[in-house]
Amino acid sequence: MIHVPFAKATLDNGLDVIVHEDHHAPLVAVSIWYHVGSKNERPGLTGLAHLFEHLMFEGSPHQPEGYFAPLQEAGGALNGSTSADRTNYWEVVPRDAARLALWMEADRLAFLPPALTEARFETQRGVVLNERRQNYENRPYGLAPFALMAALFPADHPYHWPTIGQPEDLMATTIDDVRGFFARYYHPSNASLAIAGDIGADAAIRMAEELFGSIPAGPAVPAVKVASPAALGKRIVLEDRIEMPRLYLAWPSPALFDSGDAEMDLVGDLLANGRTSRLYARLIHDRRIATELAAAQSSRELGSTFQIVATAAPGHSLTEIEAAIREEISRFADDGPTDVEWQRGRAQAEAAFVSRLQTLGGFGGKADQLNAYNVYNDSPDGFEADLQRYLKATPRDLAGAAARWLDVDRSVALCVVPAGQPELALPDSTPASGVR
Secondary structure (H helix, E strand, O other), X not given: OOOOOOEEEEOOOOOEEEEEEOOOOOEEEEEEEEOOOHHHOEOOEOOHHHHHHHHOOOOEXXXXXXXXXXXXXXXXXXXXXXXXXXXXXXXXXXXXXXXXXXXXXXXXXXXXXXXXXXXXXXXXXXXXXXXXXXXXXXXOOXXXXXXXXXXXXXXXXXXXXXOOOOHHHHHHOOHHHHXXXXXXXXXXXXXXXXXXXXXXXXXXXXXXXXXXXXOOOOOOOOOOOOOOOOOOOEEXXXXXXXXXXXXXXXXXXXXXXXXXXXXXXHHHHHHHOOOOOXXXXXXXXXXXXXXXXXXXXEOOOOOEEEEEEEEEOOOOOHHHHXXXXXXXXXXXXXXXXXXXXHHHHHHHHHHHHHHHOXXXXXXXXXXXXXXXXXXXXXXXXXXXXXXXXXXXXXXXXHHHHHHHHOOHHHOEEEEEEEOOOHHHOOOOOEEOOOOO
């Protein structure tokens, strides 16, 4: 049984404080999650959540030179990230610097707006636009995720636009928009603070109360409600500066922690991940019609997506690849996994859980996981229940999940082809949108 002991307290201003003691090394991990991501934006005003990830490192009136130097000088590591559903910041520091890390998190939460100048806003907006160019626009196949999400979700759905935002929206954003976003979402009652490592629970909670307790709770954040996407069945094409065509097949799938979510995670592993997977054996090893292959259940709070991605080998077409993938999906849905496949999937899932428990903090460590369960399920104590979703899934469950969710009539097929060669796409493909 996987159990991560913790103590939890909720301050009067609504901040959840979670502490896990681990005295194996003189380190402390701090992780704070804000329950805000790109899903909390709206069409025409996208990219604010990710922009704030950058702005939060710019400092405050008490720390005008920025956030990195004091913690790095103390021997710490730090970072942050933004998703559609949440924004997180973390530090891993020597034990004696735990108070510094907590103070700096509290300080920028309480005092960031006075330090948010036009100059800093313009600088970080430029950084984000450059990041978009480097990581997406100028990277082979980089715009494919944008095209897929725009095709899977309607224009008013909060997963329709990319987390990094649309360039024209970022350029139209004002500093008042940014300050308003901070006031709505960056406050204690919309946050979860996890502290893990060589620190006593009582001392850590007292420290959090002292540093965060006087910060106003902030306004209630209503839950985002959306309807499930309608049946799709689209074929789209995106021309790019690439050499080999690539096929993306995507379906709407169960939301994070919903029934079927873990099953689809296992289906992805067994279909396409690793040399022993079905699609690797057929597309790459036996027929050699593909050179790269992957599959994943991308779990999100309001609804997930399941994707299979394959790059064509020289002399082979996306039509060949699509036919082979659909045949294997049909076989899996009819017959389910073999006992060997099923046992391998369970073992891989359990190994992944154990691996995440080997680190205190950072992305995916114990502090991060405690916050994830607390934010999404209202309790940090989710490790064993989460693992059991995978271990209890039977071969029949996996076959049923594939049959239900991987319906050919609900898929989006995106063909990324070399510029000037749209004829390499699947028949009847139309130009992709959402990639400006």
